Amino acid sequence: MTTSQETQRRPRGSLSRQSIGAAALRVIERDGLDSLTMRRVAGELSCGVMSLYSHVADADDLRGVVVGQLIDRLDLRPHEGESWQDATRRMLSTYADLAASFPRSFELLALADADQWPVAPHMERLADLLVTAGLTEEDALTALSVIDAYASGFLVIAVRNRPAVASAERAAPHRHDQLARLHHLDSYGTGSEVIIAGLEQRFEGHRAGRKP
Amino acid sequence: MTTSQETQRRPRGSLSRQSIGAAALRVIERDGLDSLTMRRVAGELSCGVMSLYSHVADADDLRGVVVGQLIDRLDLRPHEGESWQDATRRMLSTYADLAASFPRSFELLALADADQWPVAPHMERLADLLVTAGLTEEDALTALSVIDAYASGFLVIAVRNRPAVASAERAAPHRHDQLARLHHLDSYGTGSEVIIAGLEQRFEGHRAGRKP
DNA sequence: ACCTGAACACCGTTCAAGT
DNA sequence: ACCTGAACACCGTTCAAGT
Numbered sequence: 484m485t486t487s488q489e490t491q492r493r494p495r496g497s498l499s500r501q502s503i504g505a506a507a508l509r510v511i512e513r514d515g516l517d518s519l520t521m522r523r524v525a526g527e528l529s530c531g532v533m534s535l536y537s538h539v540a541d542a543d544d545l546r547g548v549v550v551g552q553l554i555d556r557l558d559l560r561p562h563e564g565e566s567w568q569d570a571t572r573r574m575l576s577t578y579a580d581l582a583a584s585f586p587r588s589f590e591l592l593a594l595a596d597a598d599q600w601p602v603a604p605h606m607e608r609l610a611d612l613l614v615t616a617g618l619t620e621e622d623a624l625t626a627l628s629v630i631d632a633y634a635s636g637f638l639v640i641a642v643r644n645r646p647a648v649a650s651a652e653r654a655a656p657h658r659h660d661q662l663a664r665l666h667h668l669d670s671y672g673t674g675s676e677v678i679i680a681g682l683e684q685r686f687e688g689h690r691a692g693r694k695p
Numbered sequence: 696m697t698t699s700q701e702t703q704r705r706p707r708g709s710l711s712r713q714s715i716g717a718a719a720l721r722v723i724e725r726d727g728l729d730s731l732t733m734r735r736v737a738g739e740l741s742c743g744v745m746s747l748y749s750h751v752a753d754a755d756d757l758r759g760v761v762v763g764q765l766i767d768r769l770d771l772r773p774h775e776g777e778s779w780q781d782a783t784r785r786m787l788s789t790y791a792d793l794a795a796s797f798p799r800s801f802e803l804l805a806l807a808d809a810d811q812w813p814v815a816p817h818m819e820r821l822a823d824l825l826v827t828a829g830l831t832e833e834d835a836l837t838a839l840s841v842i843d844a845y846a847s848g849f850l851v852i853a854v855r856n857r858p859a860v861a862s863a864e865r866a867a868p869h870r871h872d873q874l875a876r877l878h879h880l881d882s883y884g885t886g887s888e889v890i891i892a893g894l895e896q897r898f899e900g901h902r903a904g905r906k907p
Numbered sequence: 908a909c910c911t912g913a914a915c916a917c918c919g920t921t922c923a924a925g926t
Numbered sequence: 927a928c929c930t931g932a933a934c935a936c937c938g939t940t941c942a943a944g945t
Contacts, residue, residue: 492945495909520937531911533939538909542938590806593848596856629845629886636805636848637840644808674841681893704926707928732918743930745920750928754919 493530500538503528504548511549511588521545546591551601553585553592559612567616568679571626574609575634575675582638589642593635606631622689626682633678637671705742712750715740716760723761723800733757758803763813765797765804771824779828780891783838786821787846787887794850801854805847818843834901838894845890849883 506527511519521542525532539545557577562570582589595602606627613623718739723731733754737744751757769789774782794801807814818839825835 493910495945498909521939522937533912534910536910536939594802594851594855597852598856625882625885625889628849628882629889632849632852632886633841633845634848635852636846637844639806640809640844640847643806644810670837670840673837674844677837677841677893677897678890679893680896681889681891684892684896685889705929707926710928733920734918745931746929748920748929 493534498528498530498534498538500548503535503538503545504552507545507549508552508585508588512585516587516590519546519549547595547601549588550592550595553581553588554601554605556584557581557605559608561612561615565616567613567618567623567626568683570612570616571630571679571682572675574612574630575671578634578638579671582642586642586645590639593639597631618686622682622686625685629678629682633674637674641671705746710740710742710746710750712760715747715750715757716764719757719761720764720797720800724797728799728802731758731761759807759813761800762804762807765793765800766813766817768796769793769817771820773824773827777828779825779830779835779838780895782824782828783842783891783894784887786824786842787883790846790850791883794854798854798857802851805851809843830898834898837897841890841894845886849886853883 503524507519507524510523510527514523519542521535522532524545525535535545539548559574559577562573565573578593581592592602597603597606609631610620610623610627613626614620618626715736719731719736722735722739726735731754733747734744736757737747740746747757751760771786771789774785777785790805793804804814809815809818821843822832822835822839825838826832830838
């Protein structure tokens with residue numbers, strides 16, 4: 484009897500940058516960033532490894548697709564009549580939320596090349612957000628530089644060192660552990676306010692006519 | 696005729712964590728962080744791959760040795776009568792110097808687990824530096840958290856995106872390029888001062904008796 | 908145009924064995 | 927105790943070939 488192939492070919496339209504990126508995101512969050520390999524993504528999609536190369540140039544391009552999908556999850560449109568301080572707070576907490584939702588993918592976005600697709604247009608949008616909230620173009624770039632560096636550094640380190648949560652080993656926290664954890668888990672908001680205060684002072688200096 | 700082996704065995708004492716770490720550092724700075732592999736370090740030392748495992752537990756431990764050697768290059772002992780502001784400026788510029796000297800290894804230190812060897816004792820030393828300069832223990836930890844996150848984020852991003860310098864393509868910089876470069880190459884000092892100003896304001900608030 | 912398998916040059920690490 | 931080579935289970939990507 485003529486048995487039809489058990490491993491049937493994938494229908495032509497069933498793969499796309501979109502679906503490949505989504506599969507990559509699932510792989511990273513399930514197995515870790517080091518497990519993002521062409522072969523595992525192909526496994527996740529039950530397709531041949533080389534099929535991916537019809538939609539994605541190489542492994543680096545694949546990471547770019549993931550970063551694009553992370554950016555798409557951010558909602559950072561200007562709010563009506565929002566102060567630049569509140570816009571900054573919203574940016575910082577939105578980033579923190581994303582890091583909490585996608586802890587193992589987050590650093591792909593946070594440490595990505597800010598001058599290149601897909602991050603560059605995103606940064607422009609963030610600058611617009613601050614300009615809309617009342618800052619000059621120059622002040623917006625100054626603010627964005629500090630904010631982005633702080634959020635990226637803090638959240639990447641926090642998320643890399645995040646304790647393997649939910650384990651039953653939450654018994655008697657040592658002082659050393661407390662200090663370490665306080666340092667990098669609860670102080671994000673404190674640092675945010677420190678930076679906002681520093682920016683306020685610098686921008687007031689501008690208006691008072693002191694040298695920039 | 697009885698030819699003696701061309702590939703002579705390595706003398707017993709000639710390998711160590713120290714020499715292996717130094718070789719690893721050379722490999723990273725010459726070929727990039729992705730090229731730090733057990734096999735390439737073995738090649739650099741002209742020894743068998745498995746010889747490394749007598750001194751180093753695994754690839755992760757090897758990265759730890761590199762981080763330790765980077766930390767050893769930092770000179771951050773307390774200075775006599777130094778204000779916490781100046782101590783902070785010294786910390787920030789020392790980190791920047793290290794990032795400039797070891798651009799491809801730097802992120803191993805910057806993004807390493809701060810609660811673990813060899814970074815944890817280093818962080819304690821940094822906290823001591825700020826306490827010696829006059830901050831309370833609590834304020835020192837607050838400052839260190841912001842400073843470390845900012846420096847790590849800024850410098851890792853800057854160093855990852857550093858232009859392939861020295862090429863002859865420094866002709867007519869577009870406006871977009873200028874903005875992008877200004878954003879992440881010259882503004883490190885600006886951000887440092889913003890953070891110091893923000894910390895000053897917060898710590899003054901303490902002394903004035905406002906709620907922490 | 909899109910999907911595929913074999914092949915090549917890598918990788919970390921285990922194992923058994925030399926000195 | 928320290929050094930080693932073969933072997934195993936991976937990896938990205940090239941190539942030639944199917945539909």
